[in-house]
Amino acid sequence: MITIKDVAKEAGVSVATISRVLNNKPGVSDETREKVLSVIKRLNYNPNLLGRNLRRMETKMVLVLLPAISNPFYARIVKGIEDVAQKNGYGVMLCNTDSDIERERMYLELLKNKLSDGVIFMAPEIDEEELNDIGEKYAVVQCCEYKEGANVSHVSIDNYKASYKAVKHLIGLGHKHIGLISCKNNFLSTKHREAGYKKALEDSGIEFNPCYIRHGDYSFKSGFRAAHGLLNDFKEITAIFAISDIMAIGAIKACYENGLKVPDDIAIVGFDNISFAPMYNPSLTTVSQPKYDIGCTAMELLIKQIKNKGGNKENIVLEHELIIRQSTVK
Amino acid sequence: MITIKDVAKEAGVSVATISRVLNNKPGVSDETREKVLSVIKRLNYNPNLLGRNLRRMETKMVLVLLPAISNPFYARIVKGIEDVAQKNGYGVMLCNTDSDIERERMYLELLKNKLSDGVIFMAPEIDEEELNDIGEKYAVVQCCEYKEGANVSHVSIDNYKASYKAVKHLIGLGHKHIGLISCKNNFLSTKHREAGYKKALEDSGIEFNPCYIRHGDYSFKSGFRAAHGLLNDFKEITAIFAISDIMAIGAIKACYENGLKVPDDIAIVGFDNISFAPMYNPSLTTVSQPKYDIGCTAMELLIKQIKNKGGNKENIVLEHELIIRQSTVK
DNA sequence: TATTGTTATGTAATCCGTTACGTAAATTGT
DNA sequence: ACAATTTACGTAACGGATTACATAACAATA
Numbered sequence: 119m120i121t122i123k124d125v126a127k128e129a130g131v132s133v134a135t136i137s138r139v140l141n142n143k144p145g146v147s148d149e150t151r152e153k154v155l156s157v158i159k160r161l162n163y164n165p166n167l168l169g170r171n172l173r174r175m176e177t178k179m180v181l182v183l184l185p186a187i188s189n190p191f192y193a194r195i196v197k198g199i200e201d202v203a204q205k206n207g208y209g210v211m212l213c214n215t216d217s218d219i220e221r222e223r224m225y226l227e228l229l230k231n232k233l234s235d236g237v238i239f240m241a242p243e244i245d246e247e248e249l250n251d252i253g254e255k256y257a258v259v260q261c262c263e264y265k266e267g268a269n270v271s272h273v274s275i276d277n278y279k280a281s282y283k284a285v286k287h288l289i290g291l292g293h294k295h296i297g298l299i300s301c302k303n304n305f306l307s308t309k310h311r312e313a314g315y316k317k318a319l320e321d322s323g324i325e326f327n328p329c330y331i332r333h334g335d336y337s338f339k340s341g342f343r344a345a346h347g348l349l350n351d352f353k354e355i356t357a358i359f360a361i362s363d364i365m366a367i368g369a370i371k372a373c374y375e376n377g378l379k380v381p382d383d384i385a386i387v388g389f390d391n392i393s394f395a396p397m398y399n400p401s402l403t404t405v406s407q408p409k410y411d412i413g414c415t416a417m418e419l420l421i422k423q424i425k426n427k428g429g430n431k432e433n434i435v436l437e438h439e440l441i442i443r444q445s446t447v448k
Numbered sequence: 449m450i451t452i453k454d455v456a457k458e459a460g461v462s463v464a465t466i467s468r469v470l471n472n473k474p475g476v477s478d479e480t481r482e483k484v485l486s487v488i489k490r491l492n493y494n495p496n497l498l499g500r501n502l503r504r505m506e507t508k509m510v511l512v513l514l515p516a517i518s519n520p521f522y523a524r525i526v527k528g529i530e531d532v533a534q535k536n537g538y539g540v541m542l543c544n545t546d547s548d549i550e551r552e553r554m555y556l557e558l559l560k561n562k563l564s565d566g567v568i569f570m571a572p573e574i575d576e577e578e579l580n581d582i583g584e585k586y587a588v589v590q591c592c593e594y595k596e597g598a599n600v601s602h603v604s605i606d607n608y609k610a611s612y613k614a615v616k617h618l619i620g621l622g623h624k625h626i627g628l629i630s631c632k633n634n635f636l637s638t639k640h641r642e643a644g645y646k647k648a649l650e651d652s653g654i655e656f657n658p659c660y661i662r663h664g665d666y667s668f669k670s671g672f673r674a675a676h677g678l679l680n681d682f683k684e685i686t687a688i689f690a691i692s693d694i695m696a697i698g699a700i701k702a703c704y705e706n707g708l709k710v711p712d713d714i715a716i717v718g719f720d721n722i723s724f725a726p727m728y729n730p731s732l733t734t735v736s737q738p739k740y741d742i743g744c745t746a747m748e749l750l751i752k753q754i755k756n757k758g759g760n761k762e763n764i765v766l767e768h769e770l771i772i773r774q775s776t777v778k
Numbered sequence: 779t780a781t782t783g784t785t786a787t788g789t790a791a792t793c794c795g796t797t798a799c800g801t802a803a804a805t806t807g808t
Numbered sequence: 809a810c811a812a813t814t815t816a817c818g819t820a821a822c823g824g825a826t827t828a829c830a831t832a833a834c835a836a837t838a
């Protein structure tokens with residue numbers, strides 16, 4: 119392997135000069151600089167970042183922990199993160215936690231072991247306390263999903279308002295019996311979306327029926343089953359709001375298999391506006407999160423923290439938007 | 449920051465002993481070992497891997513370069529890669545290249561700079577020569593998509609046979625005018641899938657009509673447009689084969705918007721069996737690749753190369769399967 | 779001419795953990 | 809009881825790049 123020493127010897131200068139050239143530092147004559155550069159090229163030298171990183175005690179790498187890359191919801195967010203990262207000279211490592219706390223902890227080792235300068239959680243599995251501990255020592259940002267108690271920055275939308283708006287849309291179309299497909303988990307977004315659903319009903323003088331809520335796990339199948347159950351048990355239901363697009367799509371599929379047409383017989387609203395939402399048949403009415411901006415903002419917060427050695431915690435709420443498509447209106 | 453020296457001082461032993469305990473090496477008495485472990489826990493010490501990696505000249509990290517994490521096709525493959533990696537003590541960094549050769553090169557620096565022990569390409573943008581150069585010095589595996597000329601291992605299916613089988617399925621259902629939605633790119637898979645299409649027609653005595661081929665870019669929209677064009681220009685077409693599921697889904701959507709029912713009026717076949725294929729309405733007939741196994745195999749090959757310092761190039765072809773769903777048969 | 783400042787470059791310490799080698803003590807064998 | 813072996817540890821070199829500090833050459837100023 120070629121090291122900085124080899125280059126120094128070949129160019130007839132010291133390693134310090136090579137280092138200065140590599141890092142574009144002043145104090146090197148143009149002549150020497152060019153000679154060094156040509157030797158670097160000739161020897162095909164690549165600086166060993168393990169050495170540099172050890173010395174500088176930084177890696178210019180950040181960790182992004184996501185429950186599943188298969189979830190299309192994250193794609194645009196990650197794009198935002200990557201674009202900002204690249205602009206600032208950072209690399210991004212995406213890591214799948216599979217919503218498994220052990221895997222999450224395993225990847226967090228990369229942070230503790232100095233192999234990464236900071237971390238963005240898409241949906242932390244660890245609890246408030248652990249998150250807090252990490253947040254005290256390292257640069258951490260939560261993105262979309264977050265733990266309320268933890269003193270750790272986050273970027274998200276107002277899920278309560280968004281959900282409220284989605285259900286109000288259905289009510290505005292004349293629906294009075296509206297099912298909800300939610301999830302059994304501790305996510306704050308879930309709690310807020312359920313609360314928004316209830317508030318919208320209440321504000322419109324519609325009585326809340328707890329039996330109209332079914333629980334899935336964000337999967338297509340769970341959405342399918344939940345909708346199937348709702349439609350069988352409550353013939354009066356004419357609309358369903360699902361707290362994720364994938365479950366909403368499962369619900370549409372269930373409607374069709376039950377001989378019901380969407381939106382003619384049943385209206386469906388999802389949440390997230392994943393890339394498949396406009397592709398589906400019928401295309402899906404849903405709440406759009408400004409995913410790209412969320413990603414950009416999260417990365418910007420993280421970089422700020424890295425630079426300030428962990429200072430400034432901030433919480434940022436971005437605007438959502440209801441996108442009306444075929445699944446509620448012809 | 450707490451270093452190995454602090455731990456050594458606190459435990460009253462030398463750094464060598466700490467290191468031996470950290471790495472489970474022999475030559476430490478049980479008593480000392482326990483004392484060291486308790487100090488490590490008490491001080492909340494995390495070894496700095498930058499030091500270790502520099503000394504060992506390895507990182508136990510591998511790079512996975514994929515064109516877009518938003519493409520659901522890669523999800524299961526990545527899962528396979530990760531599972532095998534974890535079993536062998538490797539971490540996986542996923543990196544989005546956006547099919548951008550510069551971004552790809554940027555991430556390849558991580559390999560050249562020793563921040564990663566090897567790389568798996570999902571679809572290399574760099575040409576044969578560059579790939580060859582990298583393959584000579586580093587551990588490299590190509591996964592699914594590959595460059596034929598490069599002397600670099602790959603894992604894939606037989607796209608020619610798979611495509612042949614898909615088109616034969618349509619012919620077996622009585623279709624004689626079959627459109628093809630392909631892509632304009634240099635992927636070998638594309639070439640092979642087109643060739644399989646032609647061969648299937650030929651073997652069944654159906655004349656190949658070059659106008660029946662339209663080109664997309666793997667996107668939903670491009671599939672939509674291609675199908676739209678085909679249906680408008682050639683009323684006799686009763687079936688369409690798309691070389692990717694997403695384009696096939698675009699095609700289905702186009703059919704519905706043209707007032708044609710799938711599969712009653714038009715049969716559609718896709719390729720890849722992404723997670724959305726069974727969810728779609730109608731569910732999509734498609735060619736399934738053993739994605740999880742492909743991922744596992746690729747990672748196994750890579751680990752073998754890392755251990756053998758770049759030796760043994762291997763090419764492995766895994767079996768595909770045609771999955772028949774609603775889009776071709778009621 | 780003596781002094782000060784500037785520029786280009788080199789020397790060596792440093793970052794943290796690993797490991798080859800050395801040593802002293804304990805154990806075994808005869 | 810003595811030599812040979814084993815065990816448990818320590819010392820210091822090492823990996824590659826960075827950087828504080830030192831130095832030498834030269835120019836500018838008084």
